[in-house]
Amino acid sequence: QMQLQESGPGLVRPSQTLSLTCTVSGGSISSGDFYWSWIRQPPGEGLQWIGHMYYSGSTYYNPSLKSRLTISVDTSKNQFALQLFSVTAADTAVYYCARRPVTVNVDAFDIWGQGTMVTVSS
Amino acid sequence: QSVLTQPPSASGTPGQRVTISCSGSRSNLGKNTVSWYQHLPGTAPRLLIFLNHERPSGVPDRFSGSKSGTSASLAISGLRSDDEADYYCSAWDDSLNGVVFGGGTKLTVL
Numbered sequence: 402q403m404q405l406q407e408s409g410p411g412l413v414r415p416s417q418t419l420s421l422t423c424t425v426s427g428g429s430i431s432s433g434d435f436y437w438s439w440i441r442q443p444p445g446e447g448l449q450w451i452g453h454m455y456y457s458g459s460t461y462y463n464p465s466l467k468s469r470l471t472i473s474v475d476t477s478k479n480q481f482a483l484q485l486f487s488v489t490a491a492d493t494a495v496y497y498c499a500r501r502p503v504t505v506n507v508d509a510f511d512i513w514g515q516g517t518m519v520t521v522s523s
Numbered sequence: 524q525s526v527l528t529q530p531p532s533a534s535g536t537p538g539q540r541v542t543i544s545c546s547g548s549r550s551n552l553g554k555n556t557v558s559w560y561q562h563l564p565g566t567a568p569r570l571l572i573f574l575n576h577e578r579p580s581g582v583p584d585r586f587s588g589s590k591s592g593t594s595a596s597l598a599i600s601g602l603r604s605d606d607e608a609d610y611y612c613s614a615w616d617d618s619l620n621g622v623v624f625g626g627g628t629k630l631t632v633l
Contacts, residue, residue, distance in 0.1 A: 438622075447525055448560075448568070448611055450622035463621050497567065508615065509558035509573035516567060 403428040405498050405514035413492075413521050419485040423498030423514060430479045431456045436501040437474060437481040438510060441494040449494075453501060454481060488521045495519075526551060527612050527625035534631040540600040543628045545612035547593050551623055555615040557595040559588055562609045562627075571610075572597060599630075607632045 409421035423437070430437065438453035452462040454472040462470050471484040485492060495518050499510040528546040535541040545557060559572040570579050572588035575595065587598045599606055612625040 447627040448624040450624065452621070461621055464619060507573055508556045509570055509613070510568075511570050511573070511579065513567040
């Protein structure tokens with residue numbers, strides 16, 4: 402069974418860059434079967450889709466974050482990454498990585514990481 | 524505000540049947556399938572329903588989903604105390620060209 406695990410700093414200063422990595426185990430990130438996704442949950446709020454990427458480079462970003470966002474894949478490490486630039490306190494959230502099967506026969510996020518809390522504060 | 528609309532809370536007693544609604548628009552629920560997630564604080568969200576009414580293996584048949592037009596619902600029968608969690612609906616939105624979620628419904632088992 403594939404597993405996903407987020408890692409990265411728990412504290413980021415305002416105006417700096419938030420960088421997280423998701424390590425995929427139990428399967429290959431370059432299998433071509435999944436979109437590799439980031440989702441977040443600010444404190445007291447609901448889930449917000451950030452974006453996702455196909456291993457070959459195609460990306461889909463939330464329009465509200467697109468200007469500050471990069472999602473990338475490192476097939477050699479079986480990891481994918483999130484970079485969110487110029488962060489503010491509004492970016493404080495639990496960040497989840499997840500996989501979304503490419504096939505239209507699923508159309509959902511079927512496996513998620515445990516999540517990592519990131520606080521933006523000086 | 525979330526693109527998909529859910530009631531903020533729902534409740535029921537053990538053994539009861541509860542339903543949670545999810546309302547959207549033509550660009551999301553009207554054209555695409557809905558999925559539902561169960562989320563306990565501090566844990567990974569769990570996929571409960573995909574393609575409107577399909578259950579992943581391991582999800583009991585007490586959980587069922589349906590969709591009609593721009594609305595969807597999740598039903599939980601034989602309510603148990605460990606069903607107490609937050610529930611989210613989600614769908615692809617053709618106008619936003621991205622995934623949207625509901626605001627979540629906190630289910631309390633009385």
